[in-house]
Amino acid sequence: MIEIRIICDPERTEDATEALAQGFVTGPVRRYEARDGRTRLYVTAALRTNVTELPER
Template identity: 60%
Template sequence: MFEIRIICDPADTDRITTALAQVFTTGQARVHTARSTDKTRLYVTADHHPATEWPTPTQAYTGAPSILDEIGWTVRTLADNPLTAHTGREFWLRKAALLDRIALGDEVAPAVSDATDAATQAARQLMDFDDAAVICDPRYYVRQQYARYNAHR
Protein backbone atom coordinates (compact mmCIF):
# COMPACT_ATOMS: atom_id res chain seq x y z
CA MET A 1 0.00 0.00 0.00
CA PHE A 2 1.23 3.50 -0.71
CA GLU A 3 0.02 7.07 -0.66
CA ILE A 4 -0.16 9.39 -3.64
CA ARG A 5 -0.09 13.16 -3.24
CA ILE A 6 -1.28 15.30 -6.12
CA ILE A 7 -1.47 19.06 -6.42
CA CYS A 8 -3.99 20.06 -9.05
CA ASP A 9 -6.65 22.49 -10.12
CA PRO A 10 -9.77 22.02 -7.97
CA ALA A 11 -11.84 21.38 -11.10
CA ASP A 12 -9.69 18.32 -11.92
CA THR A 13 -10.08 16.45 -8.63
CA ASP A 14 -12.95 14.19 -9.73
CA ARG A 15 -11.29 13.31 -13.03
CA ILE A 16 -8.00 12.50 -11.29
CA THR A 17 -9.51 10.38 -8.52
CA THR A 18 -11.59 8.46 -11.10
CA ALA A 19 -8.50 7.79 -13.21
CA LEU A 20 -6.53 6.60 -10.18
CA ALA A 21 -9.35 4.25 -9.17
CA GLN A 22 -9.19 2.62 -12.60
CA VAL A 23 -5.48 1.86 -12.20
CA PHE A 24 -5.27 1.16 -8.46
CA THR A 25 -7.45 0.09 -5.58
CA THR A 26 -7.88 3.42 -3.80
CA GLY A 27 -9.25 4.71 -0.55
CA GLN A 28 -11.32 7.83 -0.24
CA ALA A 29 -9.35 10.90 -1.36
CA ARG A 30 -8.53 13.45 1.32
CA VAL A 31 -8.76 16.95 -0.13
CA HIS A 32 -6.95 20.00 1.26
CA THR A 33 -6.25 23.46 -0.03
CA ALA A 34 -2.66 23.87 -1.20
CA ARG A 35 -0.61 26.03 1.16
CA SER A 36 0.63 28.72 -1.18
CA THR A 37 -1.53 28.53 -4.32
CA ASP A 38 -5.11 28.30 -5.45
CA LYS A 39 -4.57 24.60 -6.13
CA THR A 40 -5.91 21.57 -4.27
CA ARG A 41 -3.86 18.86 -2.57
CA LEU A 42 -5.20 15.32 -2.94
CA TYR A 43 -3.96 12.48 -0.75
CA VAL A 44 -5.02 9.04 -1.93
CA THR A 45 -4.10 5.72 -0.35
CA ALA A 46 -3.60 3.21 -3.16
CA ASP A 47 -2.62 -0.37 -3.79
CA HIS A 48 -2.34 -2.55 -6.82
CA HIS A 49 -5.59 -4.16 -7.90
CA PRO A 50 -6.06 -7.36 -5.95
CA ALA A 51 -4.98 -10.62 -7.48
CA THR A 52 -7.65 -13.23 -8.06
CA GLU A 53 -6.63 -15.01 -4.85
CA TRP A 54 -8.46 -12.41 -2.73
CA PRO A 55 -12.11 -13.33 -2.18
CA THR A 56 -14.81 -10.79 -2.80
CA PRO A 57 -16.78 -9.60 0.23
CA THR A 58 -19.68 -11.84 -0.85
CA GLN A 59 -17.40 -14.87 -1.05
CA ALA A 60 -15.73 -14.08 2.27
CA TYR A 61 -18.85 -13.36 4.29
CA THR A 62 -21.37 -15.85 2.87
CA GLY A 63 -22.73 -17.79 5.81
CA ALA A 64 -21.30 -15.35 8.36
CA PRO A 65 -23.45 -14.44 11.36
CA SER A 66 -25.40 -11.21 11.03
CA ILE A 67 -23.65 -7.95 11.80
CA LEU A 68 -25.79 -7.57 14.93
CA ASP A 69 -24.82 -11.06 16.13
CA GLU A 70 -21.15 -10.25 15.55
CA ILE A 71 -21.45 -6.99 17.47
CA GLY A 72 -23.01 -8.95 20.34
CA TRP A 73 -20.25 -11.58 20.23
CA THR A 74 -17.56 -8.87 20.24
CA VAL A 75 -19.12 -7.05 23.20
CA ARG A 76 -19.60 -10.28 25.18
CA THR A 77 -16.03 -11.35 24.45
CA LEU A 78 -14.67 -8.01 25.67
CA ALA A 79 -16.89 -8.09 28.76
CA ASP A 80 -15.67 -11.58 29.68
CA ASN A 81 -12.02 -11.01 28.75
CA PRO A 82 -10.71 -7.44 28.56
CA LEU A 83 -8.05 -6.93 25.90
CA THR A 84 -4.69 -8.29 26.95
CA ALA A 85 -1.57 -9.57 25.28
CA HIS A 86 -3.28 -12.97 25.37
CA THR A 87 -6.37 -11.94 23.38
CA GLY A 88 -6.82 -14.63 20.76
CA ARG A 89 -6.70 -14.43 17.00
CA GLU A 90 -10.40 -15.25 16.64
CA PHE A 91 -11.28 -11.98 18.38
CA TRP A 92 -9.04 -9.87 16.11
CA LEU A 93 -10.27 -11.65 12.98
CA ARG A 94 -13.97 -11.40 13.80
CA LYS A 95 -13.62 -7.76 14.90
CA ALA A 96 -11.80 -6.85 11.67
CA ALA A 97 -14.37 -8.73 9.56
CA LEU A 98 -17.23 -7.03 11.40
CA LEU A 99 -15.78 -3.57 10.80
CA ASP A 100 -15.05 -4.46 7.16
CA ARG A 101 -18.68 -5.48 6.65
CA ILE A 102 -19.90 -2.23 8.23
CA ALA A 103 -17.51 -0.19 6.05
CA LEU A 104 -18.75 -1.94 2.91
CA GLY A 105 -22.10 -0.27 3.55
CA ASP A 106 -20.40 3.13 3.61
CA GLU A 107 -18.77 2.40 0.26
CA VAL A 108 -22.15 1.90 -1.43
CA ALA A 109 -23.23 5.45 -0.61
CA PRO A 110 -21.08 8.47 0.17
CA ALA A 111 -19.34 7.83 3.48
CA VAL A 112 -20.75 9.73 6.43
CA SER A 113 -18.71 7.95 9.08
CA ASP A 114 -15.20 6.80 9.79
CA ALA A 115 -16.12 3.13 9.27
CA THR A 116 -13.62 2.69 6.43
CA ASP A 117 -10.75 4.01 8.56
CA ALA A 118 -11.82 1.84 11.51
CA ALA A 119 -12.00 -1.24 9.26
CA THR A 120 -8.54 -0.57 7.86
CA GLN A 121 -7.10 -0.03 11.34
CA ALA A 122 -8.66 -3.27 12.64
CA ALA A 123 -7.34 -5.12 9.58
CA ARG A 124 -3.84 -3.82 10.30
CA GLN A 125 -4.18 -5.03 13.90
CA LEU A 126 -4.99 -8.51 12.60
CA MET A 127 -2.03 -8.39 10.21
CA ASP A 128 0.21 -7.33 13.10
CA PHE A 129 -1.17 -10.14 15.26
CA ASP A 130 -0.50 -12.64 12.45
CA ASP A 131 2.86 -11.05 11.70
CA ALA A 132 1.68 -11.17 8.08
CA ALA A 133 4.45 -10.53 5.60
CA VAL A 134 2.16 -9.69 2.69
CA ILE A 135 1.81 -6.39 0.90
CA CYS A 136 -1.84 -5.81 0.15
CA ASP A 137 -4.85 -3.82 1.16
CA PRO A 138 -5.35 -4.92 4.79
CA ARG A 139 -9.07 -5.40 4.22
CA TYR A 140 -8.39 -7.92 1.44
CA TYR A 141 -6.26 -9.83 3.91
CA VAL A 142 -9.16 -9.89 6.42
CA ARG A 143 -11.53 -11.23 3.77
CA GLN A 144 -9.09 -13.97 2.81
CA GLN A 145 -8.52 -14.99 6.41
CA TYR A 146 -12.22 -14.81 7.30
CA ALA A 147 -13.15 -16.98 4.30
CA ARG A 148 -10.64 -19.60 5.52
CA TYR A 149 -11.91 -19.32 9.11
CA ASN A 150 -15.55 -19.57 8.02
CA ALA A 151 -14.83 -22.62 5.84
CA HIS A 152 -13.40 -24.48 8.85
CA ARG A 153 -16.08 -23.57 11.42
Protein backbone atom coordinates in the same frame (compact mmCIF):
# COMPACT_ATOMS: atom_id res chain seq x y z
CA MET B 1 0.08 -0.12 -0.20
CA ILE B 2 1.24 3.32 -1.21
CA GLU B 3 0.22 6.87 -0.38
CA ILE B 4 -0.35 9.10 -3.41
CA ARG B 5 -0.43 12.90 -3.38
CA ILE B 6 -1.79 14.84 -6.33
CA ILE B 7 -1.79 18.61 -6.66
CA CYS B 8 -4.22 19.87 -9.28
CA ASP B 9 -6.63 22.64 -10.18
CA PRO B 10 -9.91 22.33 -8.23
CA GLU B 11 -11.91 21.66 -11.40
CA ARG B 12 -9.70 18.62 -12.20
CA THR B 13 -10.09 16.74 -8.90
CA GLU B 14 -12.82 14.42 -10.19
CA ASP B 15 -10.73 13.52 -13.25
CA ALA B 16 -7.74 12.75 -11.06
CA THR B 17 -9.63 10.56 -8.58
CA GLU B 18 -11.40 8.65 -11.38
CA ALA B 19 -8.07 7.96 -13.10
CA LEU B 20 -6.56 6.67 -9.85
CA ALA B 21 -9.55 4.38 -9.23
CA GLN B 22 -9.10 2.82 -12.67
CA GLY B 23 -5.50 1.83 -11.97
CA PHE B 24 -5.54 1.13 -8.24
CA VAL B 25 -7.70 -0.09 -5.40
CA THR B 26 -8.15 3.19 -3.53
CA GLY B 27 -9.27 4.25 -0.09
CA PRO B 28 -11.04 7.50 0.74
CA VAL B 29 -9.64 10.65 -0.89
CA ARG B 30 -8.60 13.41 1.49
CA ARG B 31 -8.78 16.91 0.02
CA TYR B 32 -7.00 20.02 1.21
CA GLU B 33 -6.58 23.46 -0.29
CA ALA B 34 -3.02 24.33 -1.31
CA ARG B 35 -1.59 27.78 -0.62
CA ASP B 36 -1.64 28.66 -4.30
CA GLY B 37 -5.36 27.94 -4.76
CA ARG B 38 -4.94 24.45 -6.18
CA THR B 39 -6.18 21.31 -4.43
CA ARG B 40 -4.06 18.64 -2.75
CA LEU B 41 -5.48 15.12 -2.89
CA TYR B 42 -4.12 12.31 -0.70
CA VAL B 43 -5.18 8.71 -1.21
CA THR B 44 -4.01 5.33 0.04
CA ALA B 45 -3.81 2.89 -2.86
CA ALA B 46 -2.72 -0.60 -3.79
CA LEU B 47 -2.16 -2.29 -7.11
CA ARG B 48 -5.29 -4.12 -8.20
CA THR B 49 -3.40 -7.39 -8.64
CA ASN B 50 -1.94 -7.47 -5.10
CA VAL B 51 -4.75 -6.48 -2.73
CA THR B 52 -8.41 -7.34 -2.44
CA GLU B 53 -9.37 -4.69 0.11
CA LEU B 54 -7.95 -1.66 1.91
CA PRO B 55 -8.21 -1.08 5.67
CA GLU B 56 -10.71 1.56 6.81
CA ARG B 57 -9.26 4.96 7.72
